[in-house]
Amino acid sequence: MEIFIDRLNERDAEELFTFECNNRRFFEQTVPSRGDDYYTFETFKNRHRELLNEQEENISYFYLIKNDSGSIVGRINLVDIDNTNGSAHVGYRIGEKYTQRGIANKALKLLVNTAAELSVNQIHAKTTSNNIASQKVLERNGFIRVTINEEKNELSGQKETFIYYSRTI
Structure with missing residues (x-):
C-alpha cells in the first residue's frame, strides 16, 4: 500500500475523530487511554484546535498517514520540539x-526525512515493553534503544515498563 504523510489541518477534525473512535479499543491495548472525554466530539474539536496552535508555534508537528485514496490509516507526530538543540x-x-x-x-x-527539513536532528521515542511491533519499527528505522524504565501510568495508576529510543539524523 502506498502512503503519504499530510500535515494536520482544521478540516481533518471529523475524519480524524471517526478514525480515533473506530480504533480506540485497539489503541488502548498497547498505549495508555486518552480518557473518555477525548471521545466526545466537542472535547476532540478543542484538543484538535490546541494541536493546530502548537503546530503554528513550531512546538510540535502533527501528520496524518493517508493511503493513496486519501483515507486516514494512522497518525505520526513530532512533539516537544526543542529548537535550542534540535531534538x-x-x-x-x-x-x-x-x-x-x-x-x-x-x-x-x-x-525522519521531513524532520531534517524542520531543523530536527535528534528524535526520541518511547514505547511500552509489550508493544513489540513498535519496537521493531523503531529499530528498522535506525533508532537505538537507550534505556528501559518502569513508570506509573498517570491515567491507570498501574506501573508499566517503557523502552526509550533515540536516533540522530
Whole structure:
C-alpha cells in the first residue's frame, strides 16, 4: 500500500475523530487511554484546535498517514520540539485494519526525512515493553534503544515498563 504523510489541518477534525473512535479499543491495548472525554466530539474539536496552535508555534508537528485514496490509516507526530538543540519526540499509531502492512515503517521513514527539513536532528521515542511491533519499527528505522524504565501510568495508576529510543539524523 502506498502512503503519504499530510500535515494536520482544521478540516481533518471529523475524519480524524471517526478514525480515533473506530480504533480506540485497539489503541488502548498497547498505549495508555486518552480518557473518555477525548471521545466526545466537542472535547476532540478543542484538543484538535490546541494541536493546530502548537503546530503554528513550531512546538510540535502533527501528520496524518493517508493511503493513496486519501483515507486516514494512522497518525505520526513530532512533539516537544526543542529548537535550542534540535531534538523532538516521535509518536505514531496505525489503525487496526492497516497493521502488518509496513505502514508504520514507511511513515516513520517519511517523517525522519521531513524532520531534517524542520531543523530536527535528534528524535526520541518511547514505547511500552509489550508493544513489540513498535519496537521493531523503531529499530528498522535506525533508532537505538537507550534505556528501559518502569513508570506509573498517570491515567491507570498501574506501573508499566517503557523502552526509550533515540536516533540522530
